Amino acid sequence: MPPANIGELLKRIEAIAVWDKDVVVREGDEGDYYYLIESGRAQVSRLVDGAQQVLAEIKAGDVFGEEALISDSKRNASVTMRSNGVLLRLKKKDFLELMKEPLLHRISYQAACQLIAQGAVWMDVRHPAEYRHDKLPGAINVPLNDVRKAIGVLSNTTPYVTYCQSGRRSAAAAFVLAQAGYKVFVLENGLWSVSKAEQQQDGEINE
Secondary structure (H helix, E strand, C coil): CCHHHHHHHHHHCEEEEECCCCEEECCCCECCEEEEEEECEEEEEEEECCEEEEEEEEECCCEECHHHHHHCCECCCEEEECCCEEEEEEEHHHHHHHHHHHHCCEECHHHHHHHHHCCCEEEECCCHHHHHHHCCCCCEECCHHHHHHHCCCCCCCCCEEEECCCCHHHHHHHHHHHHCCCCEEEECCCHHHCCHHHHHHHCCCCC
């Protein structure tokens, strides 16, 4: 992140007190803030078959809320406090301006293919059914919802190029991985930006 952004970030970030059982983020709501836990513990859950399924426990130093902001979609999980604490939050507009763009490295299909030839790996962040339908050769499938679980499992010496259909989900995945220190790129505008002629010419799509 550029040094100027860090200074501006400190000016715009807001500290709020939260209490045990407060619902900070509710599944299905519009994304409005990016959060960092300064103190306290929280639980991430999602509604599955009518019941809340716990996905993760998060604590001081952990962040949440970026996926909906980057992909411009609704919240895909709820975050509920499990203790009193303090959260640092950043408005969506400020997050996109100061954090998203500096951390995301978007590249064209041609540039991505060159990276793959040099040892980078395609990372398909779509659902498994989408991945099976038209995955790129050699691509690994790490659905966006599972990206956090893959941190520490993925090689930290291998560059990755994330992709999805439009580029939204892959941007969210790349941001999460970049925060964790991975070298990651995003296929600009996703597979929709790549013509069938290009795909066939380069042999990059499994028919």
